[in-house]
Amino acid sequence: MVSVIRIEDPLDPRLDDYRDLNRSDSRPDLPGGKGLVIAEGLLVVPRLCQSRFPVRSVVGFGSRLASFIDEFGDPGVPVYEVTREVLAQVAGFDLHRGLLCAADRAPALSVDEVLEGARSVVVLEGVGDHENIGSIFRNAAGLGVDAVLFGAGCADPLYRRVVRVSMGHVLRLPFAHMEGTRTTWQRGLDELKQRGFTVVSLTPDPAAVHLAEAMAGAEKVALLLGAEGPGLTEHAMRATDVRARIPMAPGTDSLNVATAGAVAFYERDRALRLG
Amino acid sequence: MVSVIRIEDPLDPRLDDYRDLNRSDSRPDLPGGKGLVIAEGLLVVPRLCQSRFPVRSVVGFGSRLASFIDEFGDPGVPVYEVTREVLAQVAGFDLHRGLLCAADRAPALSVDEVLEGARSVVVLEGVGDHENIGSIFRNAAGLGVDAVLFGAGCADPLYRRVVRVSMGHVLRLPFAHMEGTRTTWQRGLDELKQRGFTVVSLTPDPAAVHLAEAMAGAEKVALLLGAEGPGLTEHAMRATDVRARIPMAPGTDSLNVATAGAVAFYERDRALRLG
Structure with a gap:
């Protein structure tokens, strides 16, 4: 009672x-x-x-x-x-x-802790919009992503609106902040590579490979997403293994970052399920 | 000047x-x-x-x-x-x-007009949220959908917020309203089939086939999307050729309708590009 x-x-x-x-x-x-x-x-x-x-x-x-x-x-x-x-x-x-x-806020998890056993992670840089962070957590949880890593310039994931938009998945899906400043946090991406992750950056650049090609055959994937306007910093792009694009129709705009993330998470899950 | x-x-x-x-x-x-x-x-x-x-x-x-x-x-x-x-x-x-x-509002286009030459269309039922309609147009335009068809129960696509969220693509991507009431408009889906479209319904039902399988090999696809809560009506489901699902992780919620649509448009475009 x-x-x-x-x-x-x-x-x-x-x-x-x-x-x-x-x-x-x-x-x-x-x-x-x-x-x-x-x-x-x-x-x-x-x-x-x-x-x-x-x-x-x-x-x-x-x-x-x-x-x-x-x-x-x-x-x-x-x-x-x-x-x-x-x-x-x-x-x-x-x-x-x-x-x-x-x-209360629980003690922050370390990058080591959230990577334990993870095969698919997403890394965010400069995503400052609370609704986008919330949607990314909702989509990541739903589509089988194991953890979220924060680079520099992102909004607080425990803000009330994030909790709501994520449908509470920000409280369940492990996340951690990578160490460093706006120009140094990207060194953590090298550690991800040393752990066997293929770092895949999403970019509207037409010279990048199709997302499906980028995801094919990778055992562990770290998907790097940047803010809609400026995109990923040059430092982050340089630390990337594969530059991937979602092909867009001529004369249209790139997708919202949370939507682009969902498409990429789906493609990753598809590769794991269907090969 | x-x-x-x-x-x-x-x-x-x-x-x-x-x-x-x-x-x-x-x-x-x-x-x-x-x-x-x-x-x-x-x-x-x-x-x-x-x-x-x-x-x-x-x-x-x-x-x-x-x-x-x-x-x-x-x-x-x-x-x-x-x-x-x-x-x-x-x-x-x-x-x-x-x-x-x-x-001013331009004269409404007919279903015949918007289907002319179309290979990939989306059909909406009961999508009453302006932001979702706007996002669906933005995503559809970006990911190569040729037209949007409205079944019953959808919000007005020319409302100001739809125009803004769609980034103006509601003004460019052809759309038409299908005739009939809430329980009769689905007859129009049979006409789509007669024109060679495979009607693919998106559903969270675990018994449905993987989206990739549903899209494989279809020459013309009409993707049917329903409202997030109630989903598609039984009438719409009955007029469906293939029931498709996006596999979701256990204990998570289905995707937002615009996000689910984006994933499905991506898969359709992927099938056309990569076979």
Whole structure:
């Protein structure tokens, strides 16, 4: 039996994790940022509760809490019931999903840890858009990628919008940050090669080989994706084994980075399944 | 030499096409909807000017108009220069892109017209989200799809947000609406078969064949995509030749419909290029 605590005062300090929600999940080094991990809704809250992130509490409308507890059981942390009005006052805006969960950041994983046993990884450089990061995690998880590595210039993957857009897969799929600055992190790509990974860079360059050719026969693949506009840095391109392209129709634009990633993850999975 | 007309009065009737912009591009049958086609920004406005849609005027900040005219030349319609403040008052919100173009809806194309010479088409059922429709057009254009056909229950493809998300490709890639109601439009799929198209439905059903197998060897393909939640109707599934799936990792969700479409368009293009 899960005991649900009803809270009627929006100023109750037990709701502090959800206060001013548009700021509280910012990185701890930013003003007002508590660095909490926040999940929303009946699909993603259970995923946070099952993750490596230490959950602090669950809060929601009565009906949503009932559905959550029905499906998930006891989360082992305080569960607070609030009305829509109280939650809106605490968070600073209306949350129609009516179910939230807060967790602390888990200790960061090392590159070594996330590469353990991995055959397909994606490496991101300069992907600064939260929705793109979220979509990349959703697509990577769905299409069999084992880990995500961050080079320089990427947005925080534990921001609330990333958690939501990824459908919680950012909480499940292992990720790590590669060491170095904007011009030195690429040395980590050499270590990937030493571990047997073929580093495949996605580029709109017509001189690159077809993605299918790039993926054929590689035992371990590290797929390198850059930001849509500027693309990959020269340093990253130089550390690449194979430059791959998705052929585009004349007069069209390159795909969104998350979509291009999905196509590449699919091709990698296809090569592993069908040879 | 393009003559640019400066307008300083936000009430000037020559700006009426851009008034209350969040409503004016709604379908003509909706309240306040003028059914205009609106393009925004330096990438998409030239695409509207080159399209089959009859352009009415171009409006923008001085610097943006200069860039536009520099690149595009004379659009052959009135060009109005306004300040950021005037445009915000007319449109009802701030438009930081600072370049807009309005056109009338062109006569709808028939299914016969858009199928002329087409080898790869996509058919949508119940895709009600404007961003998804926009992304599907962007991905379809980029990955070599020849036309888009609409079954029942889809959002209006000429809504402003679709135009923007599609990067203007909704103005270039031919599309047509199939006749019938929610339960009868699927008869049109039989006509596609009579024209030699293999109707391939994308489904998360594990009993479906791998997408690559579904696409192999087909001369003409009509790819059927449904809404993310409910998927395709039974009627649409019954009119299908091949049920295809993108294999997903255990415990993950199906892909977003536009992303799944991109993967399928890529596989179709791959089959045509690499056999």
